[in-house]
Amino acid sequence: MTPERLSRILAAYGANADRWPAAERDAALRLLTDDPEAMRFMREEQWLDALLSRHVVPAPHAALVGSVLVGFAPPSGLSVLRSWWTRFALAGAALAGVAVGVLTLDVMHARSSGRQAMTLADDQETIFTPLDTDEASL
Numbered sequence: 698m699t700p701e702r703l704s705r706i707l708a709a710y711g712a713n714a715d716r717w718p719a720a721e722r723d724a725a726l727r728l729l730t731d732d733p734e735a736m737r738f739m740r741e742e743q744w745l746d747a748l749l750s751r752h753v754v755p756a757p758h759a760a761l762v763g764s765v766l767v768g769f770a771p772p773s774g775l776s777v778l779r780s781w782w783t784r785f786a787l788a789g790a791a792l793a794g795v796a797v798g799v800l801t802l803d804v805m806h807a808r809s810s811g812r813q814a815m816t817l818a819d820d821q822e823t824i825f826t827p828l829d830t831d832e833a834s835l
Contacts, residue, residue, distance in 0.1 A: 698724035700735050707742040 703725050710716040717725060728735045 698728045700728065700732055700738065703728055703735050704738045707738055712739055712742040712746045 698721060702721070706717055706721065706725060710718075714722055714726060729739055
């Protein structure tokens with residue numbers, strides 16, 4: 698256990714040792730007894746924990762709760778159709794994102810594994826190749 702690691706544990710879990718990862722707890726406690734710098738980290742974190750424990754979040758005002766709940770009224774009429782299309786569009790966008798992710802991973806895997814990715818030659822036609830004037834008249 699290093700003082701830097703203890704500092705990261707304290708920042709993530711606070712000064713209460715019961716919250717620390719069990720696998721590192723004993724080593725961290727030993728470091729606290731041996732290293733004055735580690736003890737300084739602990740005191741700073743105890744101060745922050747005490748400050749945070751005094752903070753109280755007030756309950757929201759009833760008018761605020763009411764106005765938020767009014768915004769979540771169930772849709773009716775045309776809104777239902779619009780809501781359905783919105784969900785359909787979001788699902789389509791999610792599927793497109795998955796497809797792009799899979800293709801990206803395949804290309805990245807091809808590069809990292811030394812596998813030859815499929816490439817097109819400069820003279821190879823694709824659907825994006827402009828048509829010749831003879832073919833355009835068909």
